[in-house]
Amino acid sequence: MTLKIINHGLSTSIQDLGRPGYFHLGIPISGAMDRFSLRAANLLVGNPEGAACLEVVFLGPKIEFTRDAIVAVTGADLPVKVDGEPRDGWASFQVKAGQVLSFDFLKSGARAYIAVSGGIDTKPALGSRSTYPIGALGGVNGRNVETGDELPVGTASNGKAGQQVAPALRRLPDNPARLRVLPGLYWHRLTEAAGHAFFDDEWKVAPEADRMGYRFRGGRALEFVDREPPFGAGADPSNIVDGCYSYGSIQVPGGSEPIVLHRDAVSGGGYFTLGAIISADMDFIGQLQPHMPVKFVKVDMAGALAARGERRTALQRLREALA
Amino acid sequence: MPTIPSPLPGTFYIRPDPGSGPFKNTGDAVAIGDTIGLVEVMKTFIEIKSEIAGTFASYSAEDSAPVTAGQDLAELGD
Incomplete structure (x- = not known):
């Protein structure tokens, strides 16, 4: 069974839950930018929740199926069609051999996840099928999906059509999006004034935002406390002696535009990081379109851990609903 | 009037580069497949090609402006 890619859209890649465990060697975690939606898509079609799916950005692909399959599309509101007939998002449906899956223009959100019963069955690299193009790991021979590809699909177990995720069980960002930050x-x-301004100002997603980092602009430039630059840091006040970066950390080169490091980010470098987006909110970033307004909201460690607990509960409710 | 929508969100440009004129001017013929503008997103410039033929009337979106998917970029006349 293969999926024939008639048109790959803008940027369609194979993703699962990533390859954690190698970041200290400079290999990013990769995987779906919105893991909740990927898990939901897999559960809808009867796959293990970390099976490989297609992550679609902004513009839908066109895919011909060579065998019957159960399919679900979650995440962004990217209207789904089978042979031109509409299908619901966040629901499982059948696609028969010879039928074509396609999409209308994006309505909201940024990334849709296409799960196929059996899962995409390309060769894993370091324990994951996720695509990291810069390192040529995973995906289709280390790259994104391209027009003309034929993607292998595994053997399906128990998927069935007609399963749904109720709107109350979905997890998507508000507009403006609220992203919680742990300093x-x-x-x-x-400076104290700059610390307040960062949280008071409204920021907007910059068009450069991608899987490596989401860049924001529109807020006031940061002011730094004067210092004698430490050896090796350089004169720019936003520079540090090289250090480690974490998933979700926020660097602000030159103090002007915050960049949140995401799934395909570098693991270290010489920019200061003012804090990190809490893990519970990282999936939301994957659903932000360019120019969307964003507010950063300050939380402490207790708040971050409580939010992580709520996210786990939401995931548990999803699993129970689709069990 | 028939319109050409943006297939994706991003920043719209009516010129191939800052030193050139617009892709289309009022009264120009538009054939299917003609590029009428660019949308920039994720460090990529996507050519917006017309799926209809006609005579160019005007741009509906401003140069260098944010656009959303489905938003009209240009209108064609008869």
Whole structure:
């Protein structure tokens, strides 16, 4: 069974839950930018929740099926069609051999996840099928999906059509999106006024935002506390002696435009990081379109852990609903 | 009047580069497949090609402006 890619859209890649465990060697975690939606898509079609799916950005692909399959599309509101007939998002449906899956223009959100019963069955690299193009790992021979590809699909077990995820069980960002931030090790580099401005201002997603980092602009530039640059840091006040970056950490090169490091980010470098987006909110970033308004909201460790607990509960409710 | 929508969100440009004129001017013929503008997103410029033929009337979106998927970029006349 293969999926014939008639048109790959803008940027369609194979993703699962990623390859954690190698970040200290400079290999990013990769995997779906919105893991909740990927899990939901897999559960809808009867796959293990970490099976490989297609992550679609902004513009839907066109795919011909060579065998009957159960399919679900979750995440962004990207209207789904089978042979031109509409299908619901966040629901499982059948696609017969010879039928074509396609999409209308994106209505909201940024990334849709296409799960196929049996899962995409390309060769894993370091324990994951997720695509990391810069390192040529996973995906289709280390790259994104391209027009003309034929993607292998595994053997389906128990998927069935007609399953749904009720709207109350979905997890998508508000508009403006609220992204919670835990201030970090280098917070002291900012003046008090700059620390307030960062949270008071409304930011907008920059068009450059991608899987490596989401860039924001529109807020006031940061002011730094004066210092004698430490050896090796350089004169720019946003520079540090090279350090480790975490998933979700927020760097602000030159103090002007915050960048949140995401699934395909570098693991270290010489920019200060003012803090990190909490893990519970990272999936939301994957659903932000360019120019969308965003507010950063300050939380403490207790708040971050409580939010993580709520996210786990939401995931558990999803599993129970689709069990 | 028939319109050409943006297939994806991003920033719209009516010129191939800052030093050139617009892809189309009022009264120009538009054939199927003609590029009428660019949308920039994720460090990529996507050519917006017309799926209809006609005579170019005007741009509906401003140069360098944010656009959403489905938003009209240009209108064609008869």
